[in-house]
Amino acid sequence: MPSRLPPKPDFEAIEAAAINSADRRTMILALIGNLVFSWSNNESMFIYILMVLLETDEVSAAIVFATLNTTRARLDLVQRLATAKINDKETAKTLDKIITRFNESTRVRNEFNHCMYTVNDRGEITHTHAMKIRESRGRLTLGELRPIDDARIAELAKSIADLRRLNRDLWEFLPRLQKAVVPLTAQPSRTQL
Template identity: 65%
Template structure:
């Protein structure tokens, strides 16, 4: 028989929740910011793909979105880079940018795919990962981590890293064009993929 935990005392939590609204707002703002920053950085790889394929933004976006995972999109970019980029320094720089994005992705994924635990007064106290872990030969569901000050600083650091990465990708695009001998990809506006702090 499956063990189902008792339901929370929703009425009690809702009555106490106004006292912890500031903590929840801070946590949710950080999570929203990391999702926003990550998504805008991922979208910049459409321009990388546009240069590598020597095509326009819309065509590159069609190819990009037809692949349904970030990993598949970045794999395609890295494979194309091997045959399109003539300058080894530019190729190495692209690999480093992708590695930085992947590092930030791990933090984003952790908060995008987890179960959040709410305390008796409505504060967000823990996350539980949605991954299975094997411990001493037994499968266990989801590592629990506290949503403490150190954890919030980890999210803030990931956001700062994504903001810096965004600027670095923008400055990399002209060097990529030169290394591929491609024309600048046509853009509909000047704000796509831009991350603001």
């Protein structure tokens, strides 16, 4: 019975040839590292947004942030708190735009964090293979195979630049958010029945 497994790579030959493609591989890995670094710093900025919305200290906000184990859950909480606490529509819209921008970057970050990388016999990183199951015409297949060519590298560099701008915008937004939050003491109390 023939094996369905792919052939085992010739690791020694790939490693020997990889010396010639080291510069490009290092550049690609540095871009992926910068993407992860920038994305993580931006996700962590939501601790300060939670701190403002919850009217608490940094440690307490970080505890709430870390207790929610997915980015989606953290952003859902931010959006719900914003609905309850922000008294300025423009500030609320700006926060929604920030979250949208962050979600767009999350798609790219997930693409590079949750994939299998294809390396050719010269040690060049040639493709990503998404680790997401797709269904097409009733058949399940492994996710999309995408080349890492010059266009993809440019896309990755643009995503990093977008994250850098988002980080600056988050820092600029925090004081505005703080002014737009209705203090707990100013909210009407509800009597229990």
